[in-house]
Amino acid sequence: MKSIFITGVTSGIGKVVLDICLREGFQIVALIRNEEQKKLFDETSQLQLLVCDLEDREKIQNVLALLSKKKLDYILLNAGLLNYGEFDSLPESSFEKILEVNLLVNMRIVHHLLPEINKNKTKLVFVSSIVARMPCRKFLSYAVSKAGLSQFCSSLMVEYPHLQILCLEIGAVNTKIHSKAGMELDSSKFVRADIIGKRLYKAMLSKTGIVTLRWQWYLLRKCLMVFEDVLLYFMINFLKFRDKK
Numbered sequence: 001m002k003s004i005f006i007t008g009v010t011s012g013i014g015k016v017v018l019d020i021c022l023r024e025g026f027q028i029v030a031l032i033r034n035e036e037q038k039k040l041f042d043e044t045s046q047l048q049l050l051v052c053d054l055e056d057r058e059k060i061q062n063v064l065a066l067l068s069k070k071k072l073d074y075i076l077l078n079a080g081l082l083n084y085g086e087f088d089s090l091p092e093s094s095f096e097k098i099l100e101v102n103l104l105v106n107m108r109i110v111h112h113l114l115p116e117i118n119k120n121k122t123k124l125v126f127v128s129s130i131v132a133r134m135p136c137r138k139f140l141s142y143a144v145s146k147a148g149l150s151q152f153c154s155s156l157m158v159e160y161p162h163l164q165i166l167c168l169e170i171g172a173v174n175t176k177i178h179s180k181a182g183m184e185l186d187s188s189k190f191v192r193a194d195i196i197g198k199r200l201y202k203a204m205l206s207k208t209g210i211v212t213l214r215w216q217w218y219l220l221r222k223c224l225m226v227f228e229d230v231l232l233y234f235m236i237n238f239l240k241f242r243d244k245k
């Protein structure tokens, strides 16, 4: 029986992966943000829920102490949040929060559990974003957090080449992440969370390295990387021109 620790299971991609893992008979430890969210799940011998807000640096230590006693086959660090707005319109606390949840807590988890990860050959799976590769307006701190996460993953891969690490750089998915950030957009045009959740699960079992889960995202990522400086030049000049009008 395989075992997994997952964060961010209350909605979106994480919820889909949790449901698949339940069906596949995984032994699961899932992290939720508060007691209230326990109602969303049937806690059984197969599913253990840990309550902790990932921003809470003290409480996360209790989670880590508990996790270090478990033999985990997979750690899926999926929880994340978005903030939306011009940089100067957002309070300092908003980008600290984004960096904590999307990047720093993931680094803390890996740092703390590294001896167990090594011993148990645990596979690490991170959910980053394609925005890690592009300059973003109104998503600045989100893009910084995901660029940091992608860099963390690739640096971990070279620092510990024997570890099994998968970094997912995915594009827009139809989840609540955008509305939670107060964005008004029609996210039904984005790819369905169940499709991406299923692909993530398959990739988790079979792949390592950086994976995008869709060929369209693969091409976009490649273009963004190859034409990074050209793209930046055109974006800046186009936006200057548009703002002048």
Ligand SMILES: NC(=O)c1ccc[n+]([C@@H]2O[C@H](COP(=O)([O-])OP(=O)(O)OC[C@H]3O[C@@H](n4cnc5c(N)ncnc54)[C@H](OP(=O)(O)O)[C@@H]3O)[C@@H](O)[C@H]2O)c1
Pocket: 007, 008, 009, 010, 011, 012, 013, 014, 032, 033, 034, 052, 053, 054, 055, 078, 079, 080, 081, 101, 127, 128, 129, 130, 170, 171, 172, 173, 174, 175, 176, 177, 180, 190
């Ligand atoms: N949707 C996209 O377009 C997209 C694109 C690229 C990458 N991603 C990444 O995919 C991952 C999953 O996001 P999603 O789209 O499935 O969004 P989602 O439906 O909003 O799910 C995010 C999950 O993270 C949890 N979370 C957020 N902040 C937390 C905190 N402080 N403590 C504990 N849990 C916290 C949320 O819990 P609550 O229910 O308590 O908020 C929720 O379970 C994220 O890392 C996101 O950045 C998403």
